[in-house]
Amino acid sequence: MKPDDDDKALSQAYAALEHPLPPPTLDSAILAAARSAVQDGAKVIPFPARPRRNWGVPLGLAATVMLALGISLQLRDSEETRLDEPMLAAEMSAPIAAPAAPPADAAVGSKDEMKLESASTVAAAPPPPPQPEEPVTSSAPAARQRLAQPRQAPPAEMRPAMEPGLMESAEQAAPAALAAPEPIREAESVTGDAMARQEKRSQPALAPAAPAPQAMPAPAAAKPAAGRSQEQTAPALRKMLESMPPPATKPDATPERWITSIRQLLEVGKEEEARRQARLLQQRWPDHPLPRELRYLLEDAAQP
Amino acid sequence: MEGYHSSMDSAGGESGIPLHSPAMQPAHDDTALMLAYAGGEAVAFERLYALHKAGLYGFLHRQSPRTAWVDDVFQETWLAVVNARHDYRPTASFRTWLFGIARNKLIDRIRLKEPALLGDFLNEDDEDPLARVAADSRQEPASRLAGKQAGQALDTALRALPAVQREVFLLREQADMSLEDIAALTGVPMETAKSRLRYAVAKLKATLAGVS
Numbered sequence: 001m002k003p004d005d006d007d008k009a010l011s012q013a014y015a016a017l018e019h020p021l022p023p024p025t026l027d028s029a030i031l032a033a034a035r036s037a038v039q040d041g042a043k044v045i046p047f048p049a050r051p052r053r054n055w056g057v058p059l060g061l062a063a064t065v066m067l068a069l070g071i072s073l074q075l076r077d078s079e080e081t082r083l084d085e086p087m088l089a090a091e092m093s094a095p096i097a098a099p100a101a102p103p104a105d106a107a108v109g110s111k112d113e114m115k116l117e118s119a120s121t122v123a124a125a126p127p128p129p130p131q132p133e134e135p136v137t138s139s140a141p142a143a144r145q146r147l148a149q150p151r152q153a154p155p156a157e158m159r160p161a162m163e164p165g166l167m168e169s170a171e172q173a174a175p176a177a178l179a180a181p182e183p184i185r186e187a188e189s190v191t192g193d194a195m196a197r198q199e200k201r202s203q204p205a206l207a208p209a210a211p212a213p214q215a216m217p218a219p220a221a222a223k224p225a226a227g228r229s230q231e232q233t234a235p236a237l238r239k240m241l242e243s244m245p246p247p248a249t250k251p252d253a254t255p256e257r258w259i260t261s262i263r264q265l266l267e268v269g270k271e272e273e274a275r276r277q278a279r280l281l282q283q284r285w286p287d288h289p290l291p292r293e294l295r296y297l298l299e300d301a302a303q304p
Numbered sequence: 305m306e307g308y309h310s311s312m313d314s315a316g317g318e319s320g321i322p323l324h325s326p327a328m329q330p331a332h333d334d335t336a337l338m339l340a341y342a343g344g345e346a347v348a349f350e351r352l353y354a355l356h357k358a359g360l361y362g363f364l365h366r367q368s369p370r371t372a373w374v375d376d377v378f379q380e381t382w383l384a385v386v387n388a389r390h391d392y393r394p395t396a397s398f399r400t401w402l403f404g405i406a407r408n409k410l411i412d413r414i415r416l417k418e419p420a421l422l423g424d425f426l427n428e429d430d431e432d433p434l435a436r437v438a439a440d441s442r443q444e445p446a447s448r449l450a451g452k453q454a455g456q457a458l459d460t461a462l463r464a465l466p467a468v469q470r471e472v473f474l475l476r477e478q479a480d481m482s483l484e485d486i487a488a489l490t491g492v493p494m495e496t497a498k499s500r501l502r503y504a505v506a507k508l509k510a511t512l513a514g515v516s
Contacts (some may be wrong), residue, residue, distance in 0.1 A: 010508055014462075014477050017455050019362040026375055027357070030382045034349040038341070085434045 255281065255288040262294060270299075317516040334398035342389040348500065353382065360406055363478045366462060367471055369421050373413050381406040400485045405474060407489065454512060461511035469504035472497055 258281045265274040278290060278297035290298065334355070342350035360381065364374045384405050392401070414422050462470060473492065474482045482488070487497040 007505055009506060010512065013454060013458050014508075017459055019358060020365050022357055022361045022375065026379060027353075030379055031350055031353060033383060034341075034353070035346045037389075038344050038346045038349075044406055144411045247458060257458055 255285045258285075259291060261296065262297070266294075315384045319373075327474065332513075335394040338385075338392050338398050342392055349386070352385075352398070356402055359478050360398075362476045363403065364406060364410065364476075367474055368410055368458075369414065369418065369425075369467075373410070373417070377406065378407045380409045384409070385480050393476070396488070397485065399479055400481060402408055403479050403481065404489045407471070421467075425471070426471060447471055451498070457511050457514070458508060461508055463508060469500045469507075473504040475509070476501060 114171045258277065262277045262281070265271070265277060274294075275297045277293060281288070281290065282298060319367070332402055334352065337348040337352045341352065361374070361378055364377050364381075365371070368374050381402070385402065392456065411422070411425055414425055462473070463474065470488070472486055475486045475489065476483075483497050487494040487503075490497060492500075
């Protein structure tokens with residue numbers, strides 16, 4: 001069928017050219033489609049002959065994942081920031097919350113409870129203004145409410161030496177001190193009965209859900225304690241507070257997060273609370289220096 | 305079916321498919337294979353595919369204006385064969401039918417993707433082929449071609465041919481089709497097909513002469 005024999009050379013030259021073959025994957029796909037069409041009797045449809053370099057789907061998927069990850073991280077960070085204030089309140093109430101854990105039927109009070117009892121007794125010397133609407137509890141909502149309210153200023157001579165967290169503990173324990181009149185305590189010997197009685201008296205003040213009116217004895221019982229002078233009680237309280245361990249902090253609170261919380265407190269104008277947290281941080285992490293811009297908090301606190 | 309199986313085996317298998325397989329594999333065997341496949345013999349299609357895949361792929365590889373289209377048009381052609389198996393009538397040779405499908409698929413692709421190229425692939429070549437051959441020969445002096453391999457020069461010259469001339473040449477060389485079949489496939493009178501082939505061969509010969 002060739003036009004003439006002179007074209008044989010051209011045909012040979014063309015036959016000598018490189019003639020590409022379809023890729024094996026394409027062979028397999030076509031043959032598989034042909035087999036399935038015979039077996040199933042279905043009409044085959046065209047399929048991608050080779051993997052297309054369509055980056056739209058993977059890129060879109062990757063962008064979606066990155067966007068979701070970024071949003072979740074931002075949400076988590078904002079949630080941590082939002083939780084910082086309640087966590088600080090929980091830290092402040094931790095000293096009283098820890099002793100509240102023992103069961104009510106404990107036969108003998110622990111040493112810490114005795115100290116707390118005495119502390120509350122001493123702190124009760126200036127009777128705090130009655131707060132009947134706030135039950136004695138250490139739950140987080142109550143602590144948050146206390147943060148929102150203007151804090152009651154302790155006596156002037158007690159403020160520099162007293163840990164603010166313990167101050168609040170003392171404030172919370174004040175009603176319990178009313179239930180333990182000082183003359184009775186001093187007169188009683190340390191016997192089993194006395195210890196049990198003290199334990200029983202301290203339970204309403206330490207139990208989180210105990211209503212305040214039940215913990216309040218007759219007002220007359222507080223009169224002898226109120227008669228004590230603040231000059232006598234302040235050194236005793238200072239000495240007792242110094243002997244106490246640093247207030248409990250969140251077990252997972254790292255110095256960095258603590259410093260972040262301090263900065264946030266400063267940002268919202270709670271400088272006094274920031275000072276308190278700075279001191280707590282120094283007590284809890286003495287080997288972790290405060291950032292330079294926050295050290296004034298400790299210096300101010302050191303000045304009487 | 306055993307008869308065509310044995311005759312197909314003599315063709316040398318998939319790797320040894322020559323460009324001009326009809327000498328060893330008569331057209332009527334293609335028709336028998338296609339009818340057998342339409343009857344449900346999947347192995348008949350495998351033999352058809354082994355016999356014609358190289359010729360068809362080579363034709364598309366050189367005739368397609370875009371290399372990226374070759375695989376798609378190739379597989380679309382074969383799937384069209386699969387889907388049309390029940391409608392196949394042995395009025396023409398299987399090869400003519402197969403390449404006709406491939407040509408139509410390629411033109412469809414050009415019309416869809418790059419319609420500006422469509423005129424070159426349809427029968428709209430008003431240019432005097434001989435004048436173009438002469439002009440191309442002048443543009444590609446022998447001294448420039450001398451440094452190239454003959455195969456590369458031939459390949460380059462083949463791609464430089466007008467699409468309709470290249471198509472006729474490829475159908476003849478790659479598919480070993482007769483001028484009658486080429487004319488029927490491309491939809492032009494036989495004399496037109498013959499002249500296109502003559503012009504294409506003239507240019508390619510000039511290219512080879514320049515190289516040598």
